[in-house]
Every structure is written in C-alpha cells, then in structure tokens.
Amino acid sequence: MKNLTFPIALAVLLAVLALVPVFIDEYGLGLAIGAMSYVALCSSWALFSGPTRYISLATVAFFGTGAYTVAILADYLPFYAILAVAALVGLITSLVVGLATLRLAGIYFVIFTFGLAEMVRQLLTWYEVNVTGTLGRYIFVEIKAYQIFYKLLAVAAVALVLRWWMDRGRLGLAVRAIGDDEMVARHAGVDVTRVKLILFSISSMLITLVGAIQAPRWTYVEPSIVFNPTISFLTLIMALLGGASRLWGPACGAVPLFFLFEWLSGRFPDHYSIILGLLFIGIVFLFPEGVLARVERLWKRLVRREECENSAKEVSNERLA
Structure with a gap:
C-alpha cells in the first residue's frame, strides 16, 4: 500500500x-492557469535542481524559447506539432548547454544560468530588430483556455511522476549521492556528468513545453515579456518554500505564493519587486529546507514525544502493578 500511496493521491x-x-x-480560470503554470514550472525545475542542489536561474531561457517557438511557427504548423518542435528545441538546447556548463558548481553555476537567460534575451532582441525589422510577434492560435x-496539468503530472519514479530507482540514488557530495559520488562510480545531463535535459524540455503551452494566452510576445527574469x-x-527536495514540495510552494x-x-505595483526580494530573503532564512521539511520534523518530534510518554506510562503502570 505504501508503494501505491502516490499514484492513488495523484489520480484523485x-x-x-x-x-x-x-x-x-x-477570470477564475485565468488565475487557475497561472497557478498551474507555476506548479508545472516548479515541479519541472525541481527534477534537476531539487536532488542535485544546483540552483538554476535558466528557467526563463527555456520558458521563453518555448513561447517564441510558438510565435515563429504558429502560421505554419498545427499547435500540437509546434509543441513537439518546442520540446525538441528545448531538449537540444539543454544538451548543448549542459555539456558546456554542468562541470560548473556552486555560485559559478548560478551566475552562468542567470547570464544564459540574459544572453538569449539580448540575442533574440538583436535578431528581431536587425534581421526581421520588428521587436515582437503576434500569435494567433485557436485554443480554448x-x-x-489541461495541458499544463498534464506537464505537472508528468514532472511529478518522473520525480516519483526517479526516487524509487538507481537514478534517484545516484542523484541523491551527487547532491550530498559530488566528489564522493564520482569516486563511488557514479557517472556524475551523464546523470546531471539527463536530469537537466528532461527538466529543461518540460519547462520549454510550459512556455509553449502558455504562449497563446499572450497573443503578442516580445523578448522583454517571455524572457522576464522574474519568472x-x-x-x-x-520551489524553495515548499521544499525542492520533496516530491510535493514545489507544488505546495507554488500555489499559495502565486x-x-x-x-x-495588484495592491502594491510600485513596491512589488522590493517585497519580492524581502520574501526571498525571508524564505531562505526561515525555511532553508522548505515548509514540508519543517512540518515533517515537527510531526516526527510530536510522534517521538508521544511514544516517550506512552513508554513512561507503561513503566509506571508496571511499577504500580
């Protein structure tokens, strides 16, 4: 039954x-789409960054790539074919980026991924202005909200299933070893580069799909919109609030924060960025391992206390007897 807990919970x-x-x-459906978009993004991001503890800021690079793939191909291919092309583009891009950068670690990896997103945005802006002669593109795709x-829900479900499957197999064991100590994992026989590349590619492909699925909602896209670093x-x-290392953590953090x-x-448009930065600092200091990890520790502490009290009662009853 323990092995069926996740499939049953996910199905329900x-x-x-x-x-x-x-x-x-x-209006409510629009909010639901936004929330589901971030559930899918966070769950996909955590596929790689959760167990490996590599903090990637390249999310918007792949998200924007997916959106622009739809903008470019919307007049030539059916939407489902465009999604397949977007997934392929995301996979190829992630393989190229991963092979070049996954030997970096720590702050160097964080800086590179942030720079990657900015580089893609600037290159696309230059191409649009100097080659196509325009800065943005209109998207006309007949698809209901x-x-x-449902498509975003499917991507989120795929990310969760992949994480669950990975945690139960050898890949999960290998990636947890990398997250604990990459050098020890390498000496233990784990092909660190290959494992990281597999996870990074799958994660990036799903993030690209989220951007492609979301694109028709905008109607008009330009680099400053779809490559916004805020994403x-x-x-x-x-993901950090819910707990990137937990299966349900990213989803649990995405919904309330969205x-x-x-x-x-809506209430503080002029101070939104400041509040966002303060919240980020607060989450890092107060919940370094996520809310779910804190809840699990509190639950275990309560269970342990109850067991101790029951044991003390049994000993007292035996003495009285």
Missing part, C-alpha cells in the same frame, strides 16, 4: 483538478 488530485474549469468563471489548463526568481522562491504575488502585484 488530477480527477479533482480536471473539474476546476467546469465550476469557475473566465480550459485546453491550456526564474518566482519559480526558485516557490496567489500571494497576484495580490501583491
């Missing part, structure tokens, strides 16, 4: 979420 959750578009209005929601930082904050950020951006 998907069944419930599948009913969401039926019972909410258009509820269909976008990378929000994904990071949400609605909080929506409220803050």
Whole structure:
C-alpha cells in the first residue's frame, strides 16, 4: 500500500483538478492557469535542481524559447506539432548547454544560468530588430483556455511522476549521492556528468513545453515579456518554500505564493519587486529546507514525544502493578 500511496493521491488530485474549469468563471480560470503554470514550472525545475542542489536561474531561457517557438511557427504548423518542435528545441538546447556548463558548481553555476537567460534575451532582441525589422510577434492560435489548463496539468503530472519514479530507482540514488557530495559520488562510480545531463535535459524540455503551452494566452510576445527574469526568481522562491527536495514540495510552494504575488502585484505595483526580494530573503532564512521539511520534523518530534510518554506510562503502570 505504501508503494501505491502516490499514484492513488495523484489520480484523485488530477480527477479533482480536471473539474476546476467546469465550476469557475473566465477570470477564475485565468488565475487557475497561472497557478498551474507555476506548479508545472516548479515541479519541472525541481527534477534537476531539487536532488542535485544546483540552483538554476535558466528557467526563463527555456520558458521563453518555448513561447517564441510558438510565435515563429504558429502560421505554419498545427499547435500540437509546434509543441513537439518546442520540446525538441528545448531538449537540444539543454544538451548543448549542459555539456558546456554542468562541470560548473556552486555560485559559478548560478551566475552562468542567470547570464544564459540574459544572453538569449539580448540575442533574440538583436535578431528581431536587425534581421526581421520588428521587436515582437503576434500569435494567433485557436485554443480554448480550459485546453491550456489541461495541458499544463498534464506537464505537472508528468514532472511529478518522473520525480516519483526517479526516487524509487538507481537514478534517484545516484542523484541523491551527487547532491550530498559530488566528489564522493564520482569516486563511488557514479557517472556524475551523464546523470546531471539527463536530469537537466528532461527538466529543461518540460519547462520549454510550459512556455509553449502558455504562449497563446499572450497573443503578442516580445523578448522583454517571455524572457522576464522574474519568472526564474518566482519559480526558485516557490520551489524553495515548499521544499525542492520533496516530491510535493514545489507544488505546495507554488500555489499559495502565486496567489500571494497576484495580490501583491495588484495592491502594491510600485513596491512589488522590493517585497519580492524581502520574501526571498525571508524564505531562505526561515525555511532553508522548505515548509514540508519543517512540518515533517515537527510531526516526527510530536510522534517521538508521544511514544516517550506512552513508554513512561507503561513503566509506571508496571511499577504500580
């Protein structure tokens, strides 16, 4: 039964979420799409960064790549074919980037991934202005809002299933060893570069798909919109809040923070970036391992205390007897 806990919980959750578009209005569906987008982003990001503890800020590079793939091909291919092309583009890009950079670690990897996203944005801006003669593109794709929601739900489900499957196998053992101590894992016989490249490629491909699925919602895209670094930082904050090393952690962090950020951006538009930075600092200091890890520790402490009290009662009863 323990092995079936996750599949049963996921099936029930998907069944419930599948009913969401039926019972909410258009505005509520827009919020649901935004929340599901970040659930998919955080779950996909955590596939690589969660177990390896490599903090990647390249999320928006792949997200924007997916969106621009739709913008470029929308007039030539059906939407599902475009999604397949976007996934392939994300996979190839991640393999090239991964082979060149996954030997970096720590702060060097963080800086590189942030620079990668900015480089892609600047290169695309230069190409649009100097080659095509325009800065943005219009997207005309006939797709309903509820269909976008279901596609994002499917990507999130795939990311969760992959994480669950990975944690139960040799790949999960290898990647946890890398996260604990990469040098020890290498000496123990783990092909560190290959394992990291596999996870980084899968994670980046799913993130690219999220950007491609979201693209028709904008109608008009340009580099400053789809390559906004805020997307990378929000994904990071949400995943860290829930707990990137936990299966359900990224999703648990994405939902409440998305609605909080929506409220803050509407009430404090001029101070939103400052508040975002303060929240990031607070989460890092207060919940370094995530909320789920803190809840698990508290639960274990309560269980241990209850066991000690029961043991003390039994000893006292034996003495009285």
